[in-house]
Amino acid sequence: MNRASPISAVKRRACVACTVAKARCTPQVANMCQRCARLGKSCTFLDLPQTRRKPKAAPSRVEVLEKKVDQLVSQLATLTRPNEQISPNTSNTVTRDSELSQDARQDSTDVETMLEAAKDSSHGVDPPTTSVLEGQPSIVDRGLLSEAEAERLIMSFRFEFVPKFPFVLISEGQTASQFRQRExxxxxxxxxxxVGSVHPLTKAIAEEVMNHVTxxxxxxSERNLELLRGLLVYSAWYTYPAERHHPRLLLLIQLCVSILYDLGLHKKPNLNLDEQRALLGTYWLSASLCGVLGRPSGVKHDTRVDEFIKGLNSTEQFSDRWILPFIKLQSYLGTVDEVNSSVHASGGRALVQVAQSSLQRQFDNVRIDVEKSFSNCPPSTANAIRIEIKYVEMRLEELWFREELWTADPASPVRTTMLMNMIHRSKELIQMISNLPNPDIIQMTITTSARVCAAVGYIPTAVLSLLSIITTNNDSGTDxxxxxxxxxxxxxxxxLQLANVLEIRFEELSTRDRDNDLVGSLCSKMRLLARCYPYQIRGFMANIQSRDVRQAVPPMATHRDEIATTPQVWPPVYEQFGDIFPIDDSQWDSILSDFTGF
Incomplete structure (x- = not known):
């Protein structure tokens, strides 16, 4: 038998035929493998230097573990032969084993670290609690505000502003300089x-506040109690800039809610007094404004709210007792929202009456508790609470807005009574604001501004609804x-009287600057409403009278000129407003929505 020729020393891989067939390739001679020789095929080898080698992949974790097992078995075999001399190769193996053991310990440490990290459901590092702007000069250090004026503003906040928003306090005996350094x-x-709307620094300070926020x-993602307390104060007296739909104001309130939850104040035990006030202030502000702005509040009334109210009612700080009436009234408004949302059209007038009667009984009890606080609070606080009470009374009549509840009986006496009540209570709220002392007007919170807007928007809406009901019935005595x-x-x-009173805040401002202020912009729109409203009334009545004429005149005589010259029986309204502003219905609805939607 002939012996095969020696195989080439060049390192080869499988031949092309075996590679395609995915078969084992065993070289037989220099250029022929055993499989190709048996099958009579052409056998072609590609030398490895001629191929393009792929970079060697890193060993997988399984391969590393298998190698460690082999090394450990080798070490164990060596230790079972203690009298056998260790060869140089064995010495190298032990060295490599030592390195692998170190890697194993490192892997074990990594696993322990990962397991420890897995106990926390969050990801990444904790957000910072210190300011990136720490150490920068304040507006006093830069000479924009004198030390004396800063001291005056801090004293004004303590004694004049806190009674209207008693959720953020400044420590007694703390000077403006100390306060500025600490917070x-x-x-x-x-x-x-x-500082007020007319101060030359109003815009610059607003921009600096937003610079901190951004x-x-x-x-x-800084989170700390000082940021939350600062945002509450800034949001409570937000004035600049005035924006349609109030996106910046809404953002600030939502940031308050977010920081409160990030700090864990909603579940953290043993909150200190400042933390309790901040939680209650966030609840009150978010529930008061987010609902008005058509957004969910994010903070709900729960047992912790009741617990903190009870605790603060017995502290040494007298202003803590003023918090209770604000929270009670806002909590009751939440009940009103829940009950009203549960009233369905299928229930009809009877369900509306039952719901309103139940809410009225609850409100009578709430009002008794709230009015007890009047004897223990300053006049400005009592005024703010009375405005909230009047606003609640308005809200009790708002089911008349929902047309689907009155389709079966649109002229129901229940509905007409609710409409008249809405007009009277809205008027009372506006008159209450108009009669406030000048300092209370200047220091009015954003929440009070929202209540004013609701009253201004409710009255013309209710009036036009009542006129529609009256003229639809077409009874005698309609005029x-x-x-x-x-x-x-x-x-x-x-x-107009309300606008004149509120504009005391802007006596020294130009028309442009006034419209950039939230309350100033509302005053301009109030004046526009006063001019448009008589036109809407006249237009509404003209349409009704034209309809009556068309019904009274035979079809052959209903000519446009005859209708136009028909004398109007209904007497003219508001003749003193000779410069009334004519607008179409869509423009009227747009102006009115600025108030009903704040």
């Missing part, structure tokens, strides 16, 4: 709230009934 952001927000809260409703509302005079 610079809260100091900045207190200054922003107290760099610290948004960009770096007298319409005149009685219009006179009862006295809307243009009422709104």
């Amino acid at each position: 610079p952001f809260l100091f900045l927000c207190v200054v922003a709230a107290t 760099m610290r809260i948004v960009a770096r 007298d009934q319409v005149q009685a409703v219009v006179d009862a509302a006295d809307y243009p005079n009422l709104v």
Whole structure:
């Protein structure tokens, strides 16, 4: 038998045929493998240097573990032969084993670290609690505000602003300089709230507050109690800039809610007094405004809220007792929202009456508790609480807005009574604001501004609904009934009086700067409403009278000129407003929505 020729020393891989067939390739001679020789195929080898080698992949974890097992078995075999001389190769093996053992310990440490990290459901590092702007000069250090003026503003906040929003306090005996050093952001927000709309620094301070919000809260996710307290103060007296739908104001309130939850104040045990006040302030502000702005509040009334109210009612700080009526009234408004949302059209008028009667009984009890606080609070606090009470009374009548509840009986006496009550209570709230002392007007919170807007928007909506009901029935005495409703509302005079009172805040501002202020913008729109409202009333009645004429005149005589020259029986309304502003229905609805939707 002939012996095969020696195989080439060049390192080869499988031949092309075996590679395609995925078969084992065993070389037989230099250029022929055993399989190709048996099958009579052409056998072609590619030398490894001619191929493009792929980079060697890192060993998998399984391969590393298998290698460690082999090494450990080798070590165990060596240790079972203690009298055998260790060869140099064995010495190298032990060295490698030592290195692998170190890697194993490192892997074990990594696993322990990962297991420890897995106990925390969050990801990444904790957000910072210190300011990225720490150490930067304040507005006093930069000479924009004198030390004396800063001291005056801090004192004003303590004695004049806190009674209207008793959720953020400044420590007694703390000077403006000490306050600025300890809580610079809260100091900045207190200054922003107290300087007023006409101060030359109003815009600059607002921009600096938003610079803190952007760099610290948004960009770096800083979270601490000072930021929360500062945002509460700034939001409570937010004035600049005025924006449609109030996106910046809504953002600030939602940031308050977010920081509260990030700090764990909603579940953290044993909150200190400042933390309790901050939680209650966030609840009150978010529930008061987010609902008005058409957004969910995010903070609910729960047992912790009741617990903190009870605890704060017995502290040494007298202003803590003023918190209870604000929270009680806002909590009751939450009940009103829940009950009203549960009233379905299928229930009809009877369900509306049952719901309203139940809410009224509850409110009577709430009002008794709330009014007990009047004897223990300053006049400005009592005024703010009375405005909240009147606003609740308005909200009790709002089911008349929902047209689907009255399709079966649109002229129901229940509905007409609710409409008249809405007009009277809205008027009372507006008159209450108009009669406030000047300091209370200047220091009015954003929540009170929202209540004013609701009253300004509810009256004309209720008046036009009542006129529609009256004229649809077409009974005798329609003109007298319409005149009685219009006179009862006295809307243009009422709104102009309110605008004149509120504009005391802007005596030294230009028209442009006034419109950049939230309350100033509302005053401009109130004046526009006062001019548009008489036109809406006249237009509404003209349409009704034209309809009556068309019904009374035979079809052959209903000519446009005849209708136009027909004398109007209904007496003119508001003749003193000779410069009334004519607008179409869509423009009217748009202006009115600025108030009903704040």
